[in-house]
Structures are given as C-alpha cells and as structure tokens.
Amino acid sequence: MRGYIGFDIGGTNVRCGIVLENGQLVGFYKEKTEAKKGVKEVIKKIISLIDKVKGEHPEVEIAGVGIGIAGILKPAKGIVCFSPNLPGWRNIPLLDWLKKEIPYPVFIENDANLIALGEAWQGAGKGKENFLLLTLGTGVGGGIVAKGKLWSGETSGAEVGHIKIDPxxxxxxxxxxxxxxxxxxxxxxxRRAYQHLKAGMPSLLNKDKELTAKDIFTAAQRGDILAQYLFDLAGWALGIGIANLCNILGFTTVIIGGGVSNAWNAFIGQLKYTLAHEVLAVDYGEIKVLKSQLGNMAGIYGACYLAKQKLANGQ
Ligand SMILES: [Zn+2]
Incomplete structure (x- = not known):
C-alpha cells in the first residue's frame, strides 16, 4: 500500500508520522530536535527516522516526504529564511540538502500552513473549500486553505500572528x-498576567510561581477577574484579526487550534462578539468558528497531504 512520511520540526521535538493514501495514520515517532547541534544534525535525524519508519513498515510503499518547519520559508525554492526556534537556520537551502540524502520526492512548508492542510484533509476543514486556520501556542500561527489548496505566496505567508491590532x-x-x-x-x-500581578492586581494567580496558560484558564474558570480579563483581551484581538481576514478573503469558516484553544470557553464569547461587530464582507451569522479536530497531529497529516497533493499535480 502507498503512503507518505510527514515531519513536524519544532524547536523542541522532531515528530514524524506515516500516513496511508486514505488518510490513516499507521505510525508515529518523536525525538528531541537538539537544534543547538546545528542544521546538519537535524537532517541526520530526519534521515535516520525515515530509515526507522521504512524498517518498521515494509508493507508501505513510500511515495513522498513532507516536512513542516516553524519559521519563514520560501517553499518553492526550498529555502528556510529564518526560524525563531531553530538557532542558526538562516537562508538554509534545506530542500537541496535533503534531496541529496532522501531517495523520495520531498517537499517543505511552514508548520502552521501544514496544520491548516492537515485539518483540510482529515480534520475540521474536511470537505470545506475555503477556510482560515489559526494556531494559538507559544506564538500565533496560521494558514489559509483556498479552493481546497494551501495558499502559498512567494514567502510562506499567512503570518496571522503579526496582524496589527494596536500600533x-x-x-x-x-x-x-x-x-x-x-x-x-x-x-x-x-507575560501580561505577571505585569498585572506585579502591579498589585488581586488574583488567584500567584506571581511567585511559574505560570502556564493552563493555570490562567483554570483561574478564569474559577471566576478570577484578572484571568478572565486576559482571555477577554485575547478574544477581542482574535475577533479583530479574524474579521480583518474574513473581510478581505470573504471566508466563512475559521478553525482555531493550538494549546491555548483548550481554553475555548474562556475566549470564544468575546471573540464572537468582536467578530460580529468588526466583520463586514459577509453576514456575521454565516461565519463558523470551529475548534481543530486533529490537535498536535494536524501538522503531520498536513505534511503527508502536501506530498500527496504535490505529487498528484506532477510536482
Ligand atoms: Zn509581531
């Protein structure tokens, strides 16, 4: 049977999966990226994982490999321009280097773009021609699926996290x-929680502890005013950003994923309220805001689907 190998290269982990033509995930692997050792070591890791996958799944005929990388890329030229999580990755001709080592067709793309593509294939975007995806994690990333395909500009694009909310x-x-x-x-x-706590705002949150986004969500659920304010602010900013994009693109489906999306109930009310006020290109009632379905596996599905689509198009 035919299948694809997909990689999600992050600052902490290299995650890899093997997905069959029909969208079934049959294997998953994870190793530390150890990005500090340099690009060549990460490439060695990719190659050794491919060998491992081949060895453990001899029944699968590998048709292609897709690789998602956090950062700004020129996917068609195969260049990683810059990656905030991978020190030293500046203007790296990654695709050329990989092609010398990997005996299959290989494609690279921005990681958030591939999350969108994964959701398009097997997740919340399945069967939808057009949608916008945002992933709320350490940063905010995104991807645009238009007419069933990933929108990919001259650079990897869809840097939705850097939409201006307040100059x-x-x-x-x-x-x-x-x-x-x-x-x-x-x-x-x-960061904002600490700012307010240090300024003396009363809260269930403890400024002397190492806080996580989950702690802030838990406090919001318990009625903490600071925590709820922070999620309201996030919902407000998301509402403005999403409205700007929907106004331009005329899209009516928005998918939100990433770790922070687990705090859905804390921000979705304010997000929808702001979106309703800011959107003009379409009737607000038409816009559906959906939660991602594939969680942190979306990038791997997307990497495999990238290879599948590119090969189907003869690229
Ligand atoms: Zn920015």
Missing part, C-alpha cells in the same frame, strides 16, 4: 508593536 501596543518578538500574537499566545497571556 501603540506591546513590542512583539518580530520587533513591531501590537501584533495579534501579543494578545492571544500563551507567551503573552503569561
């Missing part, structure tokens, strides 16, 4: 101010 806002890691990411990512929920 006078906090300075984002990208160097600009008031990006969506500075409201709706786990990093910034936590």
């Amino acid at each position: 006078k806002g906090e300075r984002c890691l990208c160097g600009r101010r008031g990006c969506l990411e500075t409201y709706a990512s786990a990093t910034w929920l936590i």
Whole structure:
C-alpha cells in the first residue's frame, strides 16, 4: 500500500508520522530536535527516522516526504529564511540538502500552513473549500486553505500572528508593536498576567510561581477577574484579526487550534462578539468558528497531504 512520511520540526521535538493514501495514520515517532547541534544534525535525524519508519513498515510503499518547519520559508525554492526556534537556520537551502540524502520526492512548508492542510484533509476543514486556520501556542500561527489548496505566496505567508491590532501596543518578538500574537499566545497571556500581578492586581494567580496558560484558564474558570480579563483581551484581538481576514478573503469558516484553544470557553464569547461587530464582507451569522479536530497531529497529516497533493499535480 502507498503512503507518505510527514515531519513536524519544532524547536523542541522532531515528530514524524506515516500516513496511508486514505488518510490513516499507521505510525508515529518523536525525538528531541537538539537544534543547538546545528542544521546538519537535524537532517541526520530526519534521515535516520525515515530509515526507522521504512524498517518498521515494509508493507508501505513510500511515495513522498513532507516536512513542516516553524519559521519563514520560501517553499518553492526550498529555502528556510529564518526560524525563531531553530538557532542558526538562516537562508538554509534545506530542500537541496535533503534531496541529496532522501531517495523520495520531498517537499517543505511552514508548520502552521501544514496544520491548516492537515485539518483540510482529515480534520475540521474536511470537505470545506475555503477556510482560515489559526494556531494559538507559544506564538500565533496560521494558514489559509483556498479552493481546497494551501495558499502559498512567494514567502510562506499567512503570518496571522503579526496582524496589527494596536500600533501603540506591546513590542512583539518580530520587533513591531501590537501584533495579534501579543494578545492571544500563551507567551503573552503569561507575560501580561505577571505585569498585572506585579502591579498589585488581586488574583488567584500567584506571581511567585511559574505560570502556564493552563493555570490562567483554570483561574478564569474559577471566576478570577484578572484571568478572565486576559482571555477577554485575547478574544477581542482574535475577533479583530479574524474579521480583518474574513473581510478581505470573504471566508466563512475559521478553525482555531493550538494549546491555548483548550481554553475555548474562556475566549470564544468575546471573540464572537468582536467578530460580529468588526466583520463586514459577509453576514456575521454565516461565519463558523470551529475548534481543530486533529490537535498536535494536524501538522503531520498536513505534511503527508502536501506530498500527496504535490505529487498528484506532477510536482
Ligand atoms: Zn509581531
């Protein structure tokens, strides 16, 4: 039977799966990225994982390999321009290097784009021609599926985390101010929580402990005003960002995934309220905001689907 190997290369882990033509996942592997050892070591890891997958699944005829990488890429040229989580990855001709080592057709793409593609194939976007996906994690990423295919520009695009919400806002890691990411990512929920706690705002949250986004969600569920305020702020910013995109694209389906999306009930009310006020291209009632279905496996499905689609198109 025919199948594809998909990789999700993050700053912490290299995750890999083998998915058959019909969308069935038959194997999953995870190893530490050890990004500090450099690009060549990560490539060695990819190759050894491919050998392992082949060895353990001799029944699968590997048709192609898809690889998702956090960062800004030029997928058609096969170049990783910059990756915030992979130190030293600047203008790396990754595809050329991989092609010398991997005996299968190989394709690379931005990791959040592949999450969108995975949801399109086997998740919340299945059967939907057009949708926008946002992934709320350490940062905020996204992908656009248009007419059943991933939108991929000259650069990997869909950097929805850096939509401007407030020009006078906090300075984002990208160097600009008031990006969506500075409201709706786990990093910034936590950072803002500390800011308010240090300023003396009463809360169930403890400023002397190492907080997680989950702690803030738990406090919000218990009626904590600071925690609920932070999720309201995230929902408000998401509502504005999503409305801007829906106004431009005319899309009516939005899928939200990533770790922070587990706090769904804490932000979805404010998100929908703001979206209803900010959207103009379509009737608000038509816009469906859905939770992702594949969780942290979406990127692997998407990487496999990328290879499947590209090969079907003769690329
Ligand atoms: Zn930014």
